[in-house]
Amino acid sequence: MSAIDFLLIILQMLLVVGLSPLIVGVIRRVKAHQQCRYGASVFQPYSDLAKLFRKEPVISTTASWIFPATPYILFSSTLAASLLVPTIIAPMPLNFAGNIIALVYLLALGTFFLMLAGLDAGSAFGGMGSSREAIVASLTEPALILSLFALALTAGSANISAIVYKTAILQGIVLDPPPHLMALVALFIISLAETGRVPVDNPATHLELTMIHEAMILEYSGRYLALVEWAAGMKLMIFLTLLANIFAPWGIATTLSPSALGLGLVVFVGKVVGLAVVVGVFECMFAKLRLFRVTELLGAAFILSLLALVFFYILRV
Amino acid sequence: MPNLPINIGSYLVNLCSALLLLTCFAIVAQRRLMACVDLFALQSVFLAVTATLVAYLTGIHHIYLAAVLTIAIKAMILPRILKKIVRQLNVQREVSMYVNIPTGLLICGALVILAFFITEPIVHLGFLLTQDSLAIALAIVLIGFFIMVSRLKAVTQVIGFLVIENGLFLAATAAAYGMPLIVELGIFFDVLVAGLIVGIYTHQIQEAFGSVDTSRMKALKE
Amino acid sequence: MTILLFLALLLAYACGMVLPLCFPGRPHIQNVIAHGSAAVAGGLGIVLGLVGLFASEPLVWFLPSSIPLLTFSLRLDSLSAFFVLTISLVGLAVSVFASGYVREFYGRIPVSLLGFLYNGFILSMLLVVTADNAFFFLIVWELMSLLSYFLVVSEHEKPDVRFAGLFYLIMTHVGTAFILMTFLMFYQETGSFAFESFRNADQSLPEGLRTLVFWTALIGFGTKAGIVPLHVWLPYAHPAAPSHVSALMSGVMIKTAIYGLLRMYFDFLGGPFPWWWGFVVLLVGTVSAVLGVMYALMEHDLKSLLAFHSVENIGIILMGIGTGMVFYAYDLPHLAALGIIAGLYHTLNHAVFKALLFMGAGSLLYATHTRNMEEYGGLLRRMPWTGLFFLIGAISISALPPTNGFVSEWLVFQGLFLSLELPSLFLKLMLPIAGALLALTGALALACFVKAFGISFLALPRSSHARKALEVPVPMRVGMGFLAGLCLVLGLGPAVVVPLLDRVSEPFVGISIAGRVFEMGGWTLAPVSGEFSSLSTPVLAIVLAGLTGLGWGLAYVLGGKGKTRFYKTWGCGLNVTARMEYTATGFVQPIKRVFSTIYQPTVKLETEFLEESHYFAKRRHFEFSIEPIFLKYLYHPILEFFSTLADRSRVIQGGNLSLYLAYIFGTLVFLLMVMG
Incomplete structure (x- = not known):
């Protein structure tokens, strides 16, 4: 691995770690605007994180070592997953380390520990959150794999970088609209479910009847909470990046020239912020679904992925 | 041949047919009757766009007329009639169904695959322009049937019937580049009349049984 | 040289069987001798397996017997060697574990007898995978079933254990009957019971017979493997056995069936077979995987839960092998090799982590004397080592990176994704759907092990058993620690494992792919090409470790050292007690409902x-x-049919001696007439 590869990895890490709170801030701002509130600055999440890091954490006397270890594992597994997703340049240098399956299972590693941590403190809220997360995760994963596979087919590769690289050169979605379109809708629904947004979960609530993700992390405080929140932001960013770069790969750098990289950076930030605005608007348009209605939404995502697959093959025969 | 490149045109037709199919799935997944009606209207708009595209690409002009009629009758008049019925009957939601929604969606997915396998041998005989559309049309017809079978309320059953009609129209445009004008006009007239008759019929059911739940009609057996 | 090794192996097991009997009334000495010899034999078996894998020619030993058709011939080719290696690896760890675990039984069950059966059981499994004569194979297969039956009913004073044993005995004999049928069909065609002649007969078998052999072998071996719907005995028998025996049964005994299937389909029936064979195997695998994990989720008896997970994992193994068979049928040998390697890799991995988890369950049983998860809780603080090892096993079986379960499931996924190379549209659509179902299985397994680990080891103790639990003795921890380490090693080292497995698949598919699946000097696993997809678990592990450090550093830089306060969990103004915790039943309620x-x-x-x-x-x-859908709709009607049949035929029972003699006489006359 050359020095440039290392630099690119560092750059990618800085980008994901640095930009993810902004995305959360943008969504909150958009929602506030939609609800006719003034809302906090888009940079508020940075201040929140900084404050949380300085606060004294409280750990339950009931909890084992799993509880304090989980935020670090969650942070690292999410960040590792983000290194597999191309942001401003494709292919990524760490492309060889894992494909779409590795991405899904790296994210699952974080979820696994988070679910354990929810059970660890012994409170009923945490257990409830873990239990609900278990069913949502079980239903999203098949749809996610199937939709990613439908996309992998159109590019003839299961490596994310290769998918983005090829669609960037071949003009992606324009070339093959029906399968791409269906996979796009499916992946959008899955992204909302995986990152705990409305209509599957509400990130802005602490009402026990509705919360999933917030219930699991209810016992966290101080720097542990900061890491968990940051990881949640990064996970959101991973999914927005996937949506942006797989379906609209235009502008992404395919060579190492500084101008291409600069353009890639600008375009990437624009795309992700734009998607964040879409998510914010979307959250204001829909009410949160009852837990057992989420099945229908995710069932629809699964069917859409399946249709994407069918359309791909039928078009090619 | 018009100046639009043939493959882009073909993509657009495919895209529109795919959107038609997606609205079918949306209807299957939708509980609220008003939204079902709206989705049907949307589907008809997509159908009209497909027809317009086919007309433009092939230069057969009477398909334009069919597109205009589709917009007028299926996207505007029929939805209004149906909405009026829904409002009068005061049934907003379909609470119980024979098949729950996720299972229904899976069955419809299987129906689409079935439709593709059935049409696979004859697809090559059709025109290049609308390769997918025949399979999609068949799938829409099958899903329309499924909607009629799995739902209890008369209004959704009517929507199922209209979805079947949309599927058949797509098949006609896709495989045969439209039917003779007189046949099309006849069909549109039929659909309109059917819509009116069904409106009256639903009222009769409502008055006779106090509900539009067609499963109550089992009582007629005795 | 190898024959000496083999004889030493036999001797070690024989010592383990016989010597403890010479020390009556001294359970501790019996225990040490029995399990010590088994451990030594396990070590020798590992060496033998490796030697067999690297041998250029299959090693053959031959001992004629005076019984016609039977020869005690053994053959160690790469497939047998792989299974010898798997059995011995698990056998070694389990024997060390058992030397601690069996203390539980002192004074209740004769340890010498347990040791005799235990050693005999492992030996019979080794002979099953090396036997080279159908007659001999059936004898050792039956021996394996019987010895495991006796082990299952070790605690025969409990009625449910006796029931489980009987159920197991009946089911396994149904399976044996089908295997016997398979061999008899071969015998009819070849006139010999030697596997060598079966191997040469593959092309001469008529098509109809080949299809019949496919089905009988699938049912016969499938019963032992526990495929759905033949899995019903598994969740009864595995929990009833002592935990170290469960670890062997679930970890390796059911794998002998995988050995049998591979031997049958690729070695004996090798040559072109129809694609639907592979599709059937894939379908059976997918159904077993999904239903296995679904039923596992509803179990709150930790050992039953693990037994259902065996059904699931056998399903995943068969998905790999089924994909390989489909590719083989379409003459894509390098992809067929990939499928088989995925299946074999998962076989090895499942043996390792399932044995580990069963030993963990055994440790919990040892410490708390209950198998009910609802009575555990908070055990991670009281049993830190057991907890850590169980956690590693749970991560592996949930297929999370960078452990071994992830690597093999990843390989199975690649096989399913490569369906785009197939010419048939039907399979092109079905294989990705199987992939989605595999993802569902993985997600549900993850939920199940969050439940198993979280409810058992975290939060507050839920009963006085759990409150009083103590960490288990050192030998038990060593046994678990060995396999936990192996989980990580096998996860990080596909570069070592895949070439070994390639030696197994090479004779069957005809080509070696070991040189083609690696890039970057063995650091990256890339089936087909790096362009298509690649995986590097070592790099992922390094990245994960580095980033954990980064997270810690970030917290340090941004927050300073800072103090941490410890305080009780907030319980809405009440003190949190174990009764307020989420239970295992509550945890899976949404899944049950969906x-x-x-x-x-x-x-x-x-x-x-x-x-x-x-x-x-x-x-x-x-x-x-x-x-219990399968029991109710499949097994009960069959049982009812047979009991009605038996009732009807009772009329011939007169109770009169002359009548019975008349029956014999009649039969004799009838036979003479037919033969004449």
Whole structure:
């Protein structure tokens, strides 16, 4: 691995770690605007994180070592997953380390520990959150794999970088609209479910009847909470990046020239912020679904992925 | 041949047919009757766009007329009639169904695959322009049937019937580049009349049984 | 040289069987000798397996016997060697574990007898995978079944254990009957029971017979493997056995069936077979995987839960092998090799982590004397080592990176994704759907092990058993630690494992792919090409470790060292007690509800109200059960049919001696007439 590869990895890490709170801030701002509130600055999440890091954490006397270890594992597994997703340049240098399956299972590693941590403190809220997360995760994963596979087919590769690289050169979605379109809708629904947004979960609530993700992390405080929140932001960013770069790969750098990289950076930030605005608007348009209605939404995502697959093959025969 | 490149045109037709199919799935997944009606209207708009595209690409002009009629009758008049019925009957939601929604969606997915396998041998005989559309049309017809079978309320059953009609129209445009004008006009007239008759019929059911739940009609057996 | 090794192996097991009997009334010495020899034999078996894998020619030993058709011939080719290696690896760890675990039985069960059966059981498994004569194979297969039956009923004073044993015995004999049928069909064609002649007969078998052999072998071996719907005995028998025996049964005994299937399909029936064979195997695998994990989720007996997970994992193994068979049928040998390697890799991995988890369950049983998860809780603090090892096993079986379960499941996924190379549209659509179902299986397995680990080891103890639990003795920890380490090693080292497995698949598919699946000097696993997809678990592990450090550093830089306060969990103003915690039943309730079509749950809630008011309940009784669909709709009708048949035929039982003699006489006359 050359020095440039290392630099690119560092750059990618800085980008994901640095930009993810902004995305959360943008969504909150958009929602506030939609609800006719003034809302906090888009940079508020940075201040929140900084404050949380300085606060004294409280750990339950009931909890084992799993509880304090989980935020670090969650942070690292999410960040590792983000290194597999191309942001401003494709292919990524760490492309060889894992494909779409590795991405899904790296994210699952974080979820696994988070679910354990929810059970660890012994409170009923945490257990409830873990239990609900278990069913949502079980239903999203098949749809996610199937939709990613439908996309992998159109590019003839299961490596994310290769998918983005090829669609960037071949003009992606324009070339093959029906399968791409269906996979796009499916992946959008899955992204909302995986990152705990409305209509599957509400990130802005602490009402026990509705919360999933917030219930699991209810016992966290101080720097542990900061890491968990940051990881949640990064996970959101991973999914927005996937949506942006797989379906609209235009502008992404395919060579190492500084101008291409600069353009890639600008375009990437624009795309992700734009998607964040879409998510914010979307959250204001829909009410949160009852837990057992989420099945229908995710069932629809699964069917859409399946249709994407069918359309791909039928078009090619 | 018009100046639009043939493959882009073909993509657009495919895209529109795919959107038609997606609205079918949306209807299957939708509980609220008003939204079902709206989705049907949307589907008809997509159908009209497909027809317009086919007309433009092939230069057969009477398909334009069919597109205009589709917009007028299926996207505007029929939805209004149906909405009026829904409002009068005061049934907003379909609470119980024979098949729950996720299972229904899976069955419809299987129906689409079935439709593709059935049409696979004859697809090559059709025109290049609308390769997918025949399979999609068949799938829409099958899903329309499924909607009629799995739902209890008369209004959704009517929507199922209209979805079947949309599927058949797509098949006609896709495989045969439209039917003779007189046949099309006849069909549109039929659909309109059917819509009116069904409106009256639903009222009769409502008055006779106090509900539009067609499963109550089992009582007629005795 | 190898024959000496083999004889030493035999000797070690023989010592383990016989020597303890010479020390009556000294259970500790019996224990040390029995399990010590088994451990030594396990070590020798590992060497033998490796030698067999690297040998250029299959090693053959031959001992004629005076019984016609039977020869005691053994053959160690790469497939046998792989299974010898797997059995011995697990055998070694389990023997070390057992030397601690068996202390539990001192004074209750004769340890010498247990040791005799235990050593004999492992030896019979080794002979099953090396036998080279159908007659001999059936003898050792039967021996394996019987010895494991005796081990299952070790605690025969409990009625449910006796029932489990009987159920197992019947089911395994149904399986044996089908295997016998398979071999008889071969015998009819070749006139010999030697596997060598079966191997040469593959092309001469008529097409119809080949199809019949396919089905009988699938049913016969499938019963032992526990594929759905033949899995019903597994969740009874595996929990009933002592835990170290469960570890062997679930970890390796059911794998002998995988050996049998591979031997049958690729070695004996090799050559072109129709694609639907592979599709059937894939379908059976997918159904087993999904249903296995779904039923596992509803189990709250930790050992039954693990037994259902064996059904799931056998399913995943068969998905790999089935994909390989499909590719083989379409003459894509390098992809066929990939499928088989995925299946074999998962076989090895499942043996390792399932044995580990069963030993963990055994440790919990040892410490708390209950198998009910609802009575565990908070054990990670009291049993830190057991907890850590169980956690590693749970991560592996949930297929999370960078452990071994992830690597093999990843390989199975690649096989399914490569369906785009197939010419058939049907398979092109079906294989990705199987992939989605595999993802569902993985996600449900993850949920199941969050439940298993979280409810057992985290939060507050839920019973006095759990409150008083102590860490288990050192030998038990060593046994688990060895396999936990192996989980990580096998996860990080596909570069070492895949070439070994390639030696197994090479004779079957005809080409070696070891040189083609690696890039970057062995650091990256890339089936087909790096362009298509690649995986590097070592790099992922390094990245994960580095980033954990980064997270820690970030917290340090941004937050300073800072103090941490410890305080009790907030319980809405009450002190949190174990009764407020989420239970295992509660944890899976949403899953039960979403998949109610499969579970058909029945819930009973009886409430006794106070006399004064109907708003306050005095006590509530909650009960829920799920419908055992297969028992109810498949097995009970069959049982009923046979018992009616038996009732009908009772009329011939006259109770008169002359009548019975008349029957014999009649039969004799009839036979003479037919033969004449």
